[in-house]
Amino acid sequence: MSIHGLEGKNVLIAGGAKNLGGLMARDLARHGAKAVVIHYHDASARSAAEQTLRAIEAAGAKGVALQGELTSARGMEQLFAEARAAVGRPDIAINTVGKVLKKPIVETTEAEFDEMSAVNAKTAFFFLKEAGRHLNDNGKVCTLVTSLLGAYTPFYATYAGMKAPVEHFTRAASKEFGERGISVTAVGPGPMDTPFFYPAEGEDAVTYHKTAAALSRFSKTGLTDIEDIVPFIRFLVTEGWWMTGQTILVNGGYTTK
Structure with missing residues (x-):
């Protein structure tokens, strides 16, 4: 068994019930993962989680679904503890959790700021902590x-x-965990054709985003399709292990750094 393959490996995906996380769970199961644990936030995602579980099990992997609120350190500790109790130590941990807010700075409330910080930065930090x-x-x-x-x-x-702090969280974690052979990366998709994207955007903005990438005309939607992101993540958590500490923008030429 290759230490950088999927065979015999346990996977944990935060936000793994649907959209990109759900497709990622199905894909890793099909490619040989032994067990895939998917996290979902609340009861509204339970049906999607159950469908994803069935697909995982149909692919021959063990599937486990865990519900939880991840914006507290305690919630993240519980997720990893429950995943470990269910399938053993994870080998691969993927965090897809995020929330979009499109709003002028002068109109943003303190409550909105705090929520965006908790979902996008705090959750990412404590996910990395528990992964470590x-x-x-x-x-x-x-x-x-x-x-x-x-x-x-x-x-x-x-x-x-x-999301910007996650770049440095990734660099720091890769240095701290590297002595154990653990690689740490971040992937930044362009605007994705999922329900996560549309509520934040007006009609004009959607039209713009569908033409903004250099390769937009070759995408089935003009946006980043989740099917185009999954192979990059699969590579990074398997044979692409030598890349670590990096944030990679995968977007068909929507933005560059």
Whole structure:
């Protein structure tokens, strides 16, 4: 068994019930993962989690679904403890949790700021902390950020701004965990064709985003399709282990750094 393959490996995906996380869970199960633990936030995602579980099990992997609120250190500790109790130490941990807010700075409330900080930055930090505590040696960690980290744009101060710290969290964690063979990366997709994207954007903005990438005309939606992100993450958490401490923007030429 290769230490950098998927065979015999346990996977934990935060936000793994649907959209990109759900597709990632299905994909890693199909490619040989032994067990895939998917986290979902609340009861509204339970049906999607159950569908993803069935697909994981149909692919021959063990599937486990865990519900939890991850914006507290205690919630993250509980997720990793429950995952470990269910399948053993994880080998691969992927965090897809995030929240978009498109709003001018002068209209943003303190409550909105605090929520965006908790969901996008705090959750990412404590996910990395618990991954560092629980992952097997030679493990892999990947966090989803945003291609807006390479943009010069208004209105996304609390979204891109709260994803920005994850770049340094990733660098620091890669240094701290590297002596155990653990690689740590972040992936920043462009605007994705998921329900996560549309509520934050007006019709004009959607039209712009669908034409903004250099390769937009070759995408089925003009946006970043989740099917195009999954192979990059799969690579980073398997044979791509030598890349660590990096934030990679995968967006068809939407933004660069």
